[in-house]
Amino acid sequence: MKAEYTIIEGTLETPELTLYGLSFCDHCREAKKLLEKMGFSFRYLQVDRLPKKEIVRIKREIEPAGVKTIVYPVLKTDADFLYGFDQTIWEQKLRQAAEVR
Numbered sequence: 001m002k003a004e005y006t007i008i009e010g011t012l013e014t015p016e017l018t019l020y021g022l023s024f025c026d027h028c029r030e031a032k033k034l035l036e037k038m039g040f041s042f043r044y045l046q047v048d049r050l051p052k053k054e055i056v057r058i059k060r061e062i063e064p065a066g067v068k069t070i071v072y073p074v075l076k077t078d079a080d081f082l083y084g085f086d087q088t089i090w091e092q093k094l095r096q097a098a099e100v101r
Helices: 026-038 052-062 087-100
Strands: 006-008 018-021 042-046 074-076 081-083
Touching: 006 026, 018 026, 026 042, 026 087, 081 087
Parallel strands: 018 042
Antiparallel strands: 006 042, 018 074, 074 081
C-alpha cells in the first residue's frame, strides 16, 4: 500500500509544501492549522497511520542526515525541511518562500 496524501486546497500554490505529522501530535495539528490559516495548498500525511513498510520508506525520505529520531511535524518545502513546530519560525520561512516566487 502506497502512502495516500490528503490534499488541502488553499489560495497559495507556491511554494510546494508537504506536511508530515502524527495523528496524536498536538504540534502537528497546530502546524496544519497554521498552513490552512495562511492560505497555503499542501499535501498532508499522517505517518503513524501507514503500514510499517511505508513508514520506514517515508522516514528515510524525510530524516535529516546523521539523525536517527525525527521531530514531528516535518514540513518539506521546495528547497528545505523544517523539523518540529515553532510558529514564529514557520511563519517567517513560509512568508519568505511565498515572496520569492
